[in-house]
Amino acid sequence: MATAKQSKTTDTKETKTAKGQTKPSNDAAENLREFLVDGLKDIYWAEKHLSKALLKMEKNATSTKLKDSINNHKNETDEQINRLEQVFEALGEKAKAEKCDAMEGLIKEGESIMEETEPGAVRDAGIIAAAQKVEHYEIASYGTLISYCELLGETEAMGILQQTLDEEKNCDTLLTKLAVSEINLQASKE
Known part of the structure; x- marks a missing residue:
């Protein structure tokens, strides 16, 4: 039970102490x-x-x-989903998805960009911006997971995840080149 100095948050099932520290929820990783x-x-x-x-x-x-x-990244993403299933298997875990609030927000932002712009180069520039935000989130996520695998000696999982991280970085680079060499230039003239 929370004391007068603690308050429950409704979003995260956590309890905050008077000093701003967060107590973990009952299902927190140990x-x-x-x-x-x-x-x-x-x-x-x-x-x-x-x-x-x-x-x-x-x-x-x-x-x-x-x-x-x-389209190319869609095909890569589908393969990355298969690879994640291989990672779960390598760790002896069942492949299970749990809602990712960050990705949900990034996808919603991308949808808003498409709804708030007319078809053309400006929308295309917005799509690239939204896609790059997604790529940066994925790069950070895969990099972190690889670090954990390395520390835990999970070399098979680490190798599989590294392949995906390399693809995410490459996609980000390709999007940047497309934006800088073509799309953003066209958008600046609309």
């Missing part, structure tokens, strides 16, 4: 391996939902190069 598995569940959900969102992004893009780039 060790780094559990934290790794929780992170995998999070990114597994994220990738599954991103796969669906990429279809909408491709449909709303006007640049053929951007459509092709999104």
Whole structure:
């Protein structure tokens, strides 16, 4: 039971102490391996939902190069989902997705951009911006999971995750090149 100096939050099932420290919820990870598995569940959900969102992004893009780039990344994302299932297996865990609030927010932001812009280069620039935010989140997530695997001696899982991290970095680089060399220039003239 919370004391007068503690208050419950409704969003995260956590209790805050008077000094601003957060007490963990009852289902909190107790060790780094559990934290790794929780992170995998999070990114597994994220990738599954991103796969669906990429279809909408491709449909709303006007640049053929951007459509092709999104389509290629959709195919990579589907393979990354398969790889995540391999990682769960390598760790002896059941592949399970748990809602990723961060990815949900990033996808909603991308949808808002598409709803608030007319078809053309400005929308395409917005789609690239939204996609790069997603890529940066994925890069951070996969990098963290790889670090945990390394510390825990989970080399098989680490190798699988590294392949995905490399793809995410490459996608970000390709999006930057497309934005800088073409899309953003066109958008600046609309």
